Each structure stands twice: as structure tokens, then as C-alpha cells.
Amino acid sequence: DTGVSQDPRHKITKRGQNVTFRCDPISEHNRLYWYRQTLGQGPEFLTYFQNEAQLEKSRLLSDRFSAERPKGSFSTLEIQRTEQGDSAMYLCASSFEGGSNQPQHFGDGTRLSIL
Amino acid sequence: AQSVTQLGSHVSVSEGALVLLRCNYSSSVPPYLFWYVQYPNQGLQLLLKYTSAATLVKGINGFEAEFKKSETSFHLTKPSAHMSDAAEYFCAVSLFGNQFYFGTGTSLTVIP
Numbered sequence: 001d002t003g004v005s006q007d008p009r010h011k012i013t014k015r016g017q018n019v020t021f022r023c024d025p026i027s028e029h030n031r032l033y034w035y036r037q038t039l040g041q042g043p044e045f046l047t048y049f050q051n052e053a054q055l056e057k058s059r060l061l062s063d064r065f066s067a068e069r070p071k072g073s074f075s076t077l078e079i080q081r082t083e084q085g086d087s088a089m090y091l092c093a094s095s096f097e098g099g100s101n102q103p104q105h106f107g108d109g110t111r112l113s114i115l
Numbered sequence: 116a117q118s119v120t121q122l123g124s125h126v127s128v129s130e131g132a133l134v135l136l137r138c139n140y141s142s143s144v145p146p147y148l149f150w151y152v153q154y155p156n157q158g159l160q161l162l163l164k165y166t167s168a169a170t171l172v173k174g175i176n177g178f179e180a181e182f183k184k185s186e187t188s189f190h191l192t193k194p195s196a197h198m199s200d201a202a203e204y205f206c207a208v209s210l211f212g213n214q215f216y217f218g219t220g221t222s223l224t225v226i227p
Contacts, residue, residue: 004158006158033215040124040219040220041219041220042119042205042207042217042218042219042220043159043205043215043217044217045214045215045216056214091158091159093158093159101147101164101166101209103149103161103164104161104215105161106151106158106159106160107158108156108157108158109156109157109158111156
């Protein structure tokens with residue numbers, strides 16, 4: 001079990017630039033989740049996939065945010081035209097399908113800083 | 116609507132003392148409840164989960180939590196705090212099979 005891997009760990013960019021983060025879930029897991037975590041807050045759910053299907057995306061923060069999981073394995077989260085308020089930790093998690101009792105396993109996150 | 120409330124954003128205990136971190140949930144359906152721990156610059160690690168099999172749930176590192184339906188609570192406890200327990204703790208509720216809601220977290224400080 002290699003755990004959930006996220007890349008990069010840190011990203012610093014200028015306002016207005018596009019950024020893309022990658023998440024590699026635990027290989028046996030078919031569900032993948034993206035969260036945003038700001039300082040002093042708990043993770044905020046953004047979207048999730050079951051295999052390659054994006055089953056919930058209404059909670060993506062704006063149309064500048066998009067996520068893909070083209071082959072049902074790794075996923076990417078893209079933020080276009082970044083703004084100061086996008087500075088946060090972006091967390092990825094994965095789990096088995098199987099309902100609400102399946103715990104999510106988290107990666108160490110990508111910390112985004114907007115200059 | 117807020118699904119999870121963690122009372123006390125900061126808790127300090129002496130090494131060896133009881134740890135009590137509070138979590139209350141609001142849900143019209145039986146929830147699944149989780150406690151996670153987060154160390155600085157890391158992701159969240161599962162401590163324990165409640166899935167209706169037993170109301171007292173034992174987790175890793177000596178932590179346990181008790182589900183009390185009448186109080187809509189799922190408080191986390193540990194009999195004796197260690198320095199290594201200093202971290203951020205999050206309570207989470209899972210609803211409808213696909214949505215996790217996290218509390219705002221409780222920062223635990225352990226005083227030597």
C-alpha cells in the first residue's frame with residue numbers, strides 16, 4: 001500500500017496563472033475525492049469520482065475549477081486564472097466504493113500560494 | 116447546514132491527563148462518523164470510525180470514541196495524553212454514501 005500521492009507538494013504562482021495538481025490514489029480504490037483546506041478550517045469537499053465518472057461537481061468553487069480522471073486512475077485538479085483567495089491546501093483522498101462507511105485515505109496535499 | 120460541530124478550537128492538556136475532544140453532529144438519517152488527525156503539512160489520517168456496529172469505537176494510538184444518539188455526539192477520548200498526540204483533530208460525518216462533512220477542527224496541545 002503506497003498510499004495516496006499528490007504532486008507537487010508546494011506550488012507558488014502569480015495571480016492569473018493556471019495551475020494543475022495531480023493525485024494518484026491507492027490503486028485498489030475506485031473513488032477519488034478533492035478537498036480544499038484553508039488555514040484553521042476543516043477540509044471542504046469539492047468533487048468526487050467513481051472510476052472515471054465525476055459524480056458530484058456542484059460544489060466546485062467556481063467555473064475556474066475543474067477536475068478530471070480520464071482513465072479512472074490518477075486525477076488532476078485545475079484552477080484557471082488563479083486569484084488570491086485560491087491560496088490553500090488542496091487535498092486528495094481515495095476510498096473503496098461501498099457507501100458511507102468507507103473511510104477516506106488522504107494524501108499529504110498540495111499547498112498553493114498565490115503571489 | 117452545518118453537519119458537524121466541534122466545540123473548542125483549541126484544547127490544552129498536561130502530559131498524562133485525559134484527552135476529551137467534542138463533536139456533535141446533525142443528521143436526519145443515521146450517520147457514519149469518523150475522527151481524523153492531521154499533523155503539520157500532512158494529510159489527514161484516520162483514527163477511528165463509527166458504522167453502527169458498536170457505540171464504543173476503539174481506534175489507533177489509544178483513542179476511542181462513543182456514539183451517543185440521544186446527545187447526537189461522538190466525542191473522542193484518550194486516557195493519558197502523550198506529547199506525540201499534539202496535532203489537529205477533525206470529526207467528520209458521511210452522508211448519502213458520497214459526501215463527507217468535516218468539522219472546523221480542534222488543535223490539541225500537550226503540555227509537558
